[in-house]
Amino acid sequence: MNIKQKNIRNFSIIAHIDHGKSTLSDRLIQLSGIISDRDFKDQILDSMDIERERGITIKSQTVSLPYTGNDGEEYLLNLIDTPGHVDFSYEVSRALASCEGAFLLVDASQGVEAQTLANIYLAMEHDLAIVPVINKIDLPSAEIEWVKDQIDEDLGLDSETALLVSAKTGVGVANVFEAAVAKIPPPQGDENAPLKALIFDSHYDPYRGIIVHVRVFEGSLAPGEKIAFLSSDSIYKVEEVGIFQIKRRPVDRIRAGQVGYMIAGIKLISDVKCGDTLTHSGNRCKAAMKGFRDPNPVVFSSMYPVASDEYPELTEALEKLKLNDASLVYEKDSSAALGFGYRCGFLGLLHLEVVQERLEREYDLSLILTSPSVRYEITRTDGTIQIIDNPSLYPDPAEIEKTREPFIKASIIVPDRYMGAVMQVSMEHRGVSTNYQYLTSNRIEMKFTLPLAEVVYEFYDRLKSVTQGYGSFDYEVAGYQETDLVKLDFLVNGERVDALSQLVHRDKAVDRAKNACKKLRDEIPRQMFKIAIQGAIGGKIISRETVSAYRKDVTAKCYGGDISRKRKLLEKQKKGKKRMKMVGSVEIPQSAFLSVLKSGK
Incomplete structure (x- = not known):
């Protein structure tokens, strides 16, 4: 061709x-x-x-x-x-x-x-x-x-x-x-110059290794040639090149200006990076192409396998998914309640949901995700600045001088009849209206500054429902502003569950704690003893729900006679329940971790 x-x-x-x-x-x-x-x-x-x-x-x-x-x-x-x-x-x-x-x-x-x-x-x-x-x-x-x-x-x-x-x-x-x-202008580029091709995507094929999607800017690429990746300097021999026509269609050569794929039996996932430049190993291009700017994740969440022995499978799955989704960022993490996992960065909540679903479907994993959070900037009393995205790294409040959180500039375009409803939702999420203008006689563009942490927590779903799907929402990150941040912990049966901890604004803490405790009460199965679910800031309990115990009627056979006999049996049962509570451990189901993320509005 x-x-x-x-x-x-x-x-x-x-x-x-x-x-x-x-x-x-x-x-x-x-x-x-x-x-x-x-x-x-x-x-x-x-x-x-x-x-x-x-x-x-x-x-x-x-x-x-x-x-x-x-x-x-x-x-x-x-x-x-x-x-x-x-x-x-x-x-x-x-x-x-x-x-x-x-x-x-x-x-x-x-x-x-x-x-x-x-x-x-x-x-x-x-x-x-x-x-x-x-x-x-x-x-x-x-x-x-x-x-x-x-x-x-x-x-x-x-x-x-x-x-x-x-x-x-x-x-x-x-x-x-x-x-x-x-x-549309035709592509420029000299077919006889040394090969210079940009990797703009890739995916993993279990039979052929990594399939690299390239746009050739200079030179040409054919099977049998030796190529080098400029960032890792690894060298491979090309097995097949071709173009995409729904299915992969091999051709004898792809030339300057064309978009296609290349297979070279690449098994090492670390060798292929999106934005890297491909060239011939013997006749290299002078300089690498300007790659893509690194994605800037805004939402962070930790992922843990439900069965802790699936950790190696999760590692491999994330590596393969990273090939196909270059905007995914992750690093190792561990939790007392859930074992080893990964702290992942996403471009938004939909991105988080999609990554979770792809890991569960394509790689057959069962996962638990922690509450999504954003990156906070903490200035300590000794003057050092610490950036944290994980509640478990939050320092002792006595050591904190001030905290700052990321804000966004949001642009919301809606029919003007929804203006009041959008205002209300934005105010509930600590938004400040900065400007609005009519784009046409009945469509209005509203601009707000909002804390990113609030947008992560169901803002988009609320906006869609109050505007009946007509609202369109776009945002850009607009730097950090000072905030009053607290760490909200949850205790189940007196034990702190670190995977449920959240960093929230002080004004929102009580509402968030009450809501999460109610959700946990509905999700945690009943035991033979009472289970207390508590939301706490430091040592201060700010909300509580109780999962009531199963009870056996121990006084059923005491009919008539002295009341003290009944009381004695009830006291005996109470002691047994108390002892059971001391040694009993509470299993928290996976659905409970997810339910805490929903506001219930």
Whole structure:
């Protein structure tokens, strides 16, 4: 397959959640004819079960589409379908680094939303050609002129060049191919220069080792050649190269400007790093490519296997998952209650849920996760500054001079009828309104500064429910501010359970403790003795619930006669229960750890 470089186009589809990226990709794939109608299924690029169940894209996926232009030339169009959710914006930035252009999708009934703006800034950072596309023009509620005004005003693009399509019905989709050829520049790069290829993704195949996804910027790559990874300086011999056409399709060589994959029997996971540069071992390129900036995790949680002997399996699973999800960060951790595990950093709560589900499904692990927390900055009385994300590392309050927590700048776009409800939810989560403006006659953009710890704790779910799903939410981290932080501990039967500890704002501590104790009371099974569940700050108990004991009626056979006989038996039973409580241990089920994370509102 020898396509000239000037006939290659690399582009990505970016948009807010649910604006139709995956559906448009489906239509383009169908039109190109690389898959038969019999094998076709909706959201064909969303290959993970979890993506299909949730109806969202989590991983960027690449596909190479052959196309014959109106000028009769043969073109190869490399399309990358990207996620829309803010937690996976790292995937989007990596996809854009491999492209020369992007189609920006806008829903004809919803207009420009928070992630639309965030994505256009990402595309501008990479100097890409941006082509606006108005999708869902078949909807009865489509307002095309209104959306064109938004594209002019909010995005600063020329709305006259916008393509009108309906990805669902297929109207106007053929024009997307022509626009890719006409408006997106071909890749640059010398095919005869030393090989320089950027690794933008990879995944583990149990039979072939690590499959590396590359974008070749200079030179070319073919089987039998010896390649070197610049960061680890390890050398391998290439077994197979190819392009993605739903399935992997081997070719004899991939050249400058192309996107494809490479297999070289790589077994060492540590050798392959996202953002690394590949080159020929004998004829190296002068300098490594500028990789991707390291992901900046905002939510931290510890993961422990339910059975402690599964720790090696968890280690291996995290290594393999890290190949496919470069934004995952983890380090070793241990807990008195749960044994050895890992402290993991995530880009948001949805990212945390997805990683947990992938570990449980793809690697067959049962996991317990601790309460998610953020990074706090603690200034001690001796002047040293300590950054902690784990409640178990929280120092003695007497040694703390001040604590600071991360804040975010949140941008919430909603129809104006929900303004009051959004204000209320933000105030409940310690938010401060900084600005609001009307984007159109009935849509409003509200800006808040919010503590990141509050956003981690169910803010997004509450926002979606009070705005009936119309609210779109985007945020950026805006530095640290001083706060009044306390460590909230939970005691079950008098014993502290370190995996349930949380760092919370003092004003929220009593509510959070009461709520968590109630949840634990419902989850912990009853025993033959009473179990006290307590929330405490230091030595001060601030909430308590009791799991009542099973009781045996020991006075059943004492009918009539003296009351002192009954009392004697009851006293005897009471002593037995007391002794049982001293030696009895309480098993906390996995569901109890998870229930503490939900606020119950």
